[in-house]
Amino acid sequence: MTTAKRDTYTPETLLSVAVQVFIERGYDGTSMEHLSKAAGISKSSIYHHVTGKEELLRRAVSRALDELFGILGEEHACVGSAAERLEYVVRRMVEVLMAELPYVTLLLRVRGNTDTERWALERRREFDHRVADLLKAAAAEGDVRADVEVRLATRLVFGMINSIVEWYRPEGPDGRGGAREREVVDAVARLVFGGLRKAS
C-alpha cells in the first residue's frame, strides 16, 4: 500500500498533506524537509510538482478563496432582496467552511509575511467587503437593524462563522456528517438573523 501510495502521488494529495503540516507547524515554521517527511517522498519529488512551499500555500488558499468567491456568483446570491441574498451567502459560507475545512482554516491563519500571504489577506478583505456591501444594502432596504455599524456587524458575524474551524470536525462515512452539517448551518443562520431571544 505504501508503494502504491507513492506511485500515485499527485499534486492534489501533496497539497492536502502540505496543508495539514502548515496548520500544525505554521507556514513560517514549515521547511521543505518537514513536507518531505510528512508526504513520505523526497524533496526532489516535491520539486517535481511545485517550485516550493510558497506555491503550495498559494494553491491551498486559492482553493478556499475560489470556493468563497464562487458563492457570490451563485444564483441565490444575485437575485432577491439583499436580506435574502445575505442569508443565502451566510449559509453557503458555513457550508464551504465545513466542506473545505483545512483550506479555510489555513486561509484564516495567514498572517502576511510573504507576497502570497499578503495577496491572500487582500482577497479575504475583498470578500469581507462584498459581504459588508450586502449587509449595507439589506439595512438600506429596511430588513436589517440599523443600530449596529455595518463594519462592526460584519466583523462579528464573520467572527462567529470563522470560529467554527476551531471545533468542527467532519464525522466519518457513517452518514451522520451530513445531518450535523445541516444543524450547524441552520444554527448559524438562526443566530445571525434572529439572535438567541425567542420571538415574542
Next chain:
Amino acid sequence: MTTAKRDTYTPETLLSVAVQVFIERGYDGTSMEHLSKAAGISKSSIYHHVTGKEELLRRAVSRALDELFGILGEEHACVGSAAERLEYVVRRMVEVLMAELPYVTLLLRVRGNTDTERWALERRREFDHRVADLLKAAAAEGDVRADVEVRLATRLVFGMINSIVEWYRPEGPDGRGGAREREVVDAVARLVFGGLRKAS
C-alpha cells in the same frame, strides 16, 4: 529612562512583556533568551522573579481566568431571570476581553502541551459550561429559542465574542477608547440576543 525602567522592573511589568512575546512567538516557540531580550534584563534577573516561563504563563492566564470567573460572582450575574443574567454575563465578557486584551488573547491561544496549558484549557471549559448552564436555564424559562442546541449556541456565541481579539485594539488616551468599547459591547449584545434582522 532606560535605567529607571530597569531599576523598577516588577513581576507585573515582566508579566506584560512576557505575554506580548508569548503571543508573538507562541508559548512553545519562546525561550528564556527571548524573554530576557524583550524585557531588557538578564535571564538571572528573570529567575529572581519567577521559576521560569511556565510560571509566567500561569500568572498570565490566571489573570484572564480570574477576571472571567469574577463576572459570575457579580450581583447582576446572580439575580434576575436567567436571560437577564446571561445578557449581563455576555456584556461583561466583552468588557473583560477588551480590558485584559493580551491576557485573554493568550488564554484563547493555549493549546495544551504542558500542565499549565492543560489546566488553563480545563478552566476555560469550566467557564464555558457555566455560561452554557445559564443559556439552558434561559431556554427552560422560555426566554431563549429552543431550536438551537445549547452546546452549539454557546460555541457560536463564544466564537463571536472571542473573535474580537483578532481586530480590537484599544485606542490612545484621548478618551475615545471608552466610547468605542461601549459600541462593541452594545453591538455584541444586540446581535447575540436580537440578531441582524430588524424586529418587525
